[in-house]
Amino acid sequence: MEMRRKRSAILLFTSMALLIILAACSGGGGGGNDGTSGSxxxxxxxxxxxxxxxxxxxxxxxxxxxxxxxxxxxxxxxxxxxxxxxxxxxxxxxxxxxxxxxxxxxxxxxxxxxxxxxxxxxxxxxxxxxxxxxxxxxxxxxxxxxxxxxxxxxxxxxxxxxxxxxxxxxxxxxNAQGIAFNKPELEQYGISLPQKNWTYDEFFQWAKDARSKLPEGKYPIGDTTTWDGFNYYQTSMGKDPIMSDGGKKFTLDKELFMTFYKIYEDFRKTKVVPPAEKAAAFLENDPQADPMASGVVMTRGATTGSVSALEQLIPGKVGVVNMPTGPSGGGWAQxxxxxxxxxxxxxxxxxxxxxxxxxxxxxxxxxxxxxxxxxxxxxxxxxxxxxxxxxxxxxxxxxxxxVEKALPFYAPAAGFSEWVDTYKKELEAVTFGQQSIEDAYNKIDKMGKELAAKAGA
Known part of the structure; x- marks a missing residue:
């Protein structure tokens, strides 16, 4: 802020003016300011x-x-x-x-x-x-x-x-969550490339069609056992995120949960996704064990930041597309x-x-x-x-x-880290055939509701 100082023949007035100016300027947030004037x-x-x-x-x-x-x-x-x-x-x-x-x-x-x-x-x-x-x-x-x-x-x-x-x-x-795919391999086997704004129905059908064209030992998509994988699906269908209001609200839609994971159960039977033993050995960004870089799976999740590591593993082969969408949109971009x-x-x-x-x-x-x-x-x-x-x-x-169809980014609520781990553990048990989808739902839903009640209290 610039101010002009008026000259005066009287030294007293000059001194007083300077003091007034300094007092006015000090309200902008200098040392010792209480912060109220800068709200x-x-x-x-x-x-x-x-x-x-x-x-x-x-x-x-x-x-x-x-x-x-x-x-x-x-x-x-x-x-x-x-x-x-x-x-x-x-x-x-x-x-x-x-x-x-x-x-x-x-x-x-x-x-x-x-x-x-x-x-x-x-x-x-x-x-x-x-x-x-x-x-x-x-x-x-x-x-x-x-x-x-x-x-x-x-x-x-x-x-x-x-x-x-x-x-x-x-x-x-x-930053955004999308899907990376092996472009030359899909083209080699005559599989259509994923298209922007595809729906979940189109994504699942694409996976089944691609399976019919791929040789044994190669899979169009990977399995999913993490909470955010299902949360993308639930929110795309217009439902609340699993955790909201700082963890005080917990919403795990049973109907959507059963539908989503039964699709993947069928995919394991028809070899659309890798068997549980193989999936458990995957390690992203490892030259030998990355599901896509190893040539085993044709697609995998990738963010704006993580896709660069994948491109370095298989240069020139990576294509990208946004997450599948539902009536409310899909994925996130922010x-x-x-x-x-x-x-x-x-x-x-x-x-x-x-x-x-x-x-x-x-x-x-x-x-x-x-x-x-x-x-x-x-x-x-x-x-x-x-x-x-x-x-x-x-x-x-x-x-x-x-960005066109993006929903907000949903992070785990404070206090839900153990629940996140439990979710993955229970769904992995499902992939290995050790428990039913409904049993997994009951366990993680019960734990989530207990945590939400604790957060609300």
């Missing part, structure tokens, strides 16, 4: 497409000095790239400096609960889709709905990211990694300006590269695209194919 409801943080607050040019004027604390997890490459971006921000905003803290994934999630308990989370923090709901429910994250993301993030993606109608994390990258602002920050408005700048400034985009995945901002992606390898472009393709 999200006071003003809309818009910014232009270059990431400068309120459409202004980068200011190098010395104002009230601020230090933003920031923490994130990741690799050394991410650490170095992020520090370069922070240096750029300080070059453009001379009154803002940073206190960065970075670590590996495990250390990060061990430290964050301690900071949350003492209400000393950093001004800006990296957040993951698996944990954001938990920290929102604790009242630890600031509402960022007033940050203008139009033209930067797809409106449907923004809507899917909201929790209780509010946005608590600015998405950093494009960022699963965010920048959030602490609800207890003394520098909320500057923190908001910074997180918007982080995804809009082109020089920052170049510095950050792909260290957090494919940039959420299409303009930044265009700048980077000429330098990208095919493995990175495949990730972008998954996102582009998925």
């Amino acid at each position: 999200s409801g006071d003003s809309k943080t818009t910014g232009n497409k270059e990431g400068n607050a309120a459409g202004s040019e980068p200011s190098k004027e010395a104002g009230a000095a601020k230090t933003l604390s920031m923490m994130w997890w990741g690799t050394d490459a991410r650490h170095e790239a992020t520090k370069k971006a922070l240096d750029l921000y300080t070059q453009q905003h001379a009154n803002v400096k940073f206190k960065p803290e970075f670590m590996a994934w495990d250390a990060y999630w061990q430290k964050l609960p301690t900071l949350a308990a003492s209400k000393s989370i950093t001004d800006v923090l990296q957040m993951d889709a698996a944990y954001i709901q938990e920290y929102v429910s604790r009242g630890q994250l600031e509402d960022l709905s007033d940050i203008d993301l139009s033209g930067i993030v797809d409106a449907n993606v923004v809507e899917n990211l909201k929790i209780g109608g509010k946005l608590y994390g600015i998405p950093l990258s494009q 960022s699963t990694i965010f920048l959030s602002v602490s609800a207890n920050s003394k520098n909320k408005e500057e923190a908001k300006n910074f997180v918007q700048w982080f995804i809009t400034d082109k020089e920052a985009g170049k510095a950050l590269g792909l260290t957090r995945g494919i940039p959420i901002n299409p303009e930044i992606y265009k700048e980077l695209e000429p330098t990208l390898e095919q493995k990175d472009k495949l990730g972008k393709e998954i996102y582009d194919l998925s």
Whole structure:
């Protein structure tokens, strides 16, 4: 904020004017500010497409000095790239400096609960889709709905990211769940390639048709024993996700559950999917044991991030398509990694300006590269695209194919980690013929309801 100082012949008036100006400026979130004047409801943080607050040019004027604390997890490459971006921000905003803290994934999630308990989370923090709901429910994250993301993030993606109608994390990258397939092998055996927006009925029929054309020992699709595999199906049919409201609500639709897993039971009998013994030995991204890279299964699940590893194993052979859909859509396409602002920050408005700048400034985009995945901002992606390898472009393709029909990303609720493991164990018992589908349903439904009741209490 620029202010003009009027000259006066009287020194007393000059001194008083300076004092008034300094008092007015101190309300913007400098050291010792109580944060009330910087709350999200006071003003809309818009910014232009270059990431400068309120459409202004980068200011190098010395104002009230601020230090933003920031923490994130990741690799050394991410650490170095992020520090370069922070240096750029300080070059453009001379009154803002940073206190960065970075670590590996495990250390990060061990430290964050301690900071949350003492209400000393950093001004800006990296957040993951698996944990954001938990920290929102604790009242630890600031509402960022007033940050203008139009033209930067797809409106449907923004809507899917909201929790209780509010946005608590600015998405950093494009991520999506899709299906990878072995294009040359499918073509070799005269099998039609999967098509965008195929339905679950079409997916199951495609698998049966492909089985009839494949030789012994090769399978069109893999078996499924994880909770999210069924959750995709349940939500695509217009039902609630298995876990919602922070784990307080649990919905495992029995009719859909029985239908879905009876289809796979038939597929095991007709060799549409590999036998249980073979499926249990698969190890994704292992050159010999990956179901698709080994040439055993023609398709497998892949995300924007994980498909690059598969492409490196079988270069030039990977095609991608979105998840099967139902009446309500299917799969997900959104960022699963965010920048959030602490609800207890003394520098909320500057923190908001910074997180918007982080995804809009082109020089920052170049510095950050792909260290957090494919940039959420299409303009930044265009700048980077000429330098990208095919493995990175495949990730972008998954996102582009998925975003039209995408549903929100559903992470396991806090306290459900044991349930997730139990789900897989009980369904694996079904694949080995050790129990019925209904027995598995009864066990995991009972456990889920007990956890939901505990969360509600």
